[in-house]
Amino acid sequence: MDRKRELTLILLGLQAEQSRLTDEIADTREGLSRLAKPTLQPSRPASSPATAKRKTRKWTAAQRKVASERAKAQHLTRQTPGPTKKNGRHLTAAQKKTKSVFMKQYWKNRKASEAEEGKSPKQKN
Numbered sequence: 001m002d003r004k005r006e007l008t009l010i011l012l013g014l015q016a017e018q019s020r021l022t023d024e025i026a027d028t029r030e031g032l033s034r035l036a037k038p039t040l041q042p043s044r045p046a047s048s049p050a051t052a053k054r055k056t057r058k059w060t061a062a063q064r065k066v067a068s069e070r071a072k073a074q075h076l077t078r079q080t081p082g083p084t085k086k087n088g089r090h091l092t093a094a095q096k097k098t099k100s101v102f103m104k105q106y107w108k109n110r111k112a113s114e115a116e117e118g119k120s121p122k123q124k125n
Contacts, residue, residue: 059067091099
């Protein structure tokens with residue numbers, strides 16, 4: 001009889017442990033699903049007072065002129081053609097710089113020589 005009672009108590013203990021574990025698993029799943037859902041952010045006004053008060057930088061006419069000239073110069077230097085590869089390999093930065101300086105001088109000299117002859121650079125013969 002004692003053996004039967006012992007086994008019954010063990011079985012009840014195991015069932016209690018099982019129910020405790022299933023409850024813990026359910027709580028964990030619920031917590032994970034809560035974390036997975038995006039939380040709603042409180043909506044804020046379109047322009048907060050801090051950004052409305054911030055002053056933008058005012059440029060003088062001279063500063064605007066210098067900036068536009070610099071931008072034009074950068075745009076033109078980016079447009080100047082120059083080789084980017086040699087024997088199928090890309091050039092290093094130093095090689096590109098050397099080539100671009102050389103090409104700029106080459107085209108400058110060519111335009112000057114064609115202007116002396118009276119031709120425009122785009123006309124051929």
